[in-house]
Amino acid sequence: MEELLQDVKKDGLGAFLEKLNEFLEYVIITLGESKLTIGGIIAIAVSIFILLIVTEWIRKFIVNKLLVRYNMNIGTRQSVGTIIRYVLLISGFVIIVQNSGIDLSALGILAGALGVGIGFGLQNITNNFISGLIILFEQPIKVGDRIEVADVNGDVIKISARSTMVVTNDNISVIVPNSQFIDSPVINWSHNDRNIRFNFPVGVSYKEDPQKVKTILMEVATNNEGVLTKPSPDVLFTDYGDNSINFNLRVWTSDYINRPNVLKSQLYYEIFRRFNEEGIEIPFPQRDLHLKSGFEKLEN
Numbered sequence: 001m002e003e004l005l006q007d008v009k010k011d012g013l014g015a016f017l018e019k020l021n022e023f024l025e026y027v028i029i030t031l032g033e034s035k036l037t038i039g040g041i042i043a044i045a046v047s048i049f050i051l052l053i054v055t056e057w058i059r060k061f062i063v064n065k066l067l068v069r070y071n072m073n074i075g076t077r078q079s080v081g082t083i084i085r086y087v088l089l090i091s092g093f094v095i096i097v098q099n100s101g102i103d104l105s106a107l108g109i110l111a112g113a114l115g116v117g118i119g120f121g122l123q124n125i126t127n128n129f130i131s132g133l134i135i136l137f138e139q140p141i142k143v144g145d146r147i148e149v150a151d152v153n154g155d156v157i158k159i160s161a162r163s164t165m166v167v168t169n170d171n172i173s174v175i176v177p178n179s180q181f182i183d184s185p186v187i188n189w190s191h192n193d194r195n196i197r198f199n200f201p202v203g204v205s206y207k208e209d210p211q212k213v214k215t216i217l218m219e220v221a222t223n224n225e226g227v228l229t230k231p232s233p234d235v236l237f238t239d240y241g242d243n244s245i246n247f248n249l250r251v252w253t254s255d256y257i258n259r260p261n262v263l264k265s266q267l268y269y270e271i272f273r274r275f276n277e278e279g280i281e282i283p284f285p286q287r288d289l290h291l292k293s294g295f296e297k298l299e300n
Contacts, residue, residue, distance in 0.1 A: 044100050051092040059085040078143040078159065079136045086133075086161070124179070128162045131178035135159060141181060146189035146257050150180050155258055169258060194254040195228065200264055202271060203244035205281035210237055210245060216278060217249050220270045226263050228252040244283045 063074075063081040072080075136159065141147055145156045147166065154168040164181065166174045180186075189196055204213050214235045221233035233251040240246075249267065256263040275282060 040100055044096060047096045048093065051089065051096065055085045055088045055092070058088065074142075074144050076139065076142060079139055082159065083136050124177070125162065128178045131182045132159065132161045132163075135164070135178055135181055140186065140191070141188055145191065148187035148189070149176060150184055152176055189257055194257055195231070195252055196254070196257045197231070197250055197252045198256075198260055198263065200249045200251070200267060201238070202247045202249055203241060203283060204247070204275070205283045206245055208245070208280050210247075212278070213247060213280065216274050216280070217247065217271065220267060220274060221249060221251050224251075224263070224266060224270070226253050226255045226266070228254065243285055 059081040062084060063077045067077040067080060135141060141156055141159070141164070143156050143159060147154070147156055152166055152168070152174050154166040154172075154174060156164060157167050157173075158165040159178075161178075163175045163177050166176055168174060202213075202217060214237075217235045218233065221227050222229065227233055228251075231252045233249065236248040236250065238246045238248045251263070251267070253263060272282070274280075
């Protein structure tokens with residue numbers, strides 16, 4: 001570059017353009033009959049950069065503008081947009097390579113070497129990429145779903161080619177490899193819809209009236225704004241415990257699908273308050289201790 005600048009000072013703009021052309025035409029790589037020059041590499045890099053920007057803009061337009069008209073949920077729109085972007089990226093890359101004058105037949109050896117590399121060193125990356133395509137097509141999970149996989153519990157916010165981003169209730173982003181969703185059991189709380197039923201156990205003393213307990217539990221559930229009225233909540237008399245008679249309060253919700261413990265806390269607070277008002281006893285574990293030996297010697 002120093003020589004180039006010195007020539008510009010000496011010979012003017014014409015010499016500069018001539019030197020610049022020689023610099024851009026300098027051959028770096030030869031593939032068969034094709035020759036990659038510095039200028040060609042720069043043109044390919046710029047074209048790929050523009051391709052990435054344009055395809056991302058098209059994906060956002062399809063997801064946020066076009067498919068909204070068809071009342072699709074956000075997860076389906078994201079999947080369709082991502083698939084279209086991948087197709088455009090692959091097609092655009094092939095067109096860029098062909099127009100750059102590269103002999104594609106000369107890439108056969110490179111493709112073979114890449115295949116060996118994939119077979120040995122890139123198995124996990126390839127597995128995750130293929131798993132990502134399966135997720136986008138089959139949609140076992142979608143953006144916005146509440147999922148549990150590999151001790152991760154959270155909301156899906158992004159599905160990419162290699163991994164899926166899940167945000168927990170503590171606002172922690174967890175990057176989960178896509179293969180986890182194919183090879184491991186996955187709990188999708190909102191696969192069909194956002195209505196989920198939770199079960200909350202409640203125990204009272206044996207002296208209490210089960211029908212009265214059921215009435216109080218039903219009132220607490222129906223008065224909570226987070227509990228759905230359709231399907232309606234219900235109360236089951238589950239069993240006779242060691243120290244209590246046990247009930248199961250079953251409620252449906254769509255608002256607290258990602259915060260079940262918050263709903264549980266709200267209901268338990270209100271249940272405790274109502275039980276105190278009605279004089280219903282909440283039992284605690286009791287044990288009878290029988291001592292049969294050893295006291296005779298102490299008395300003597």
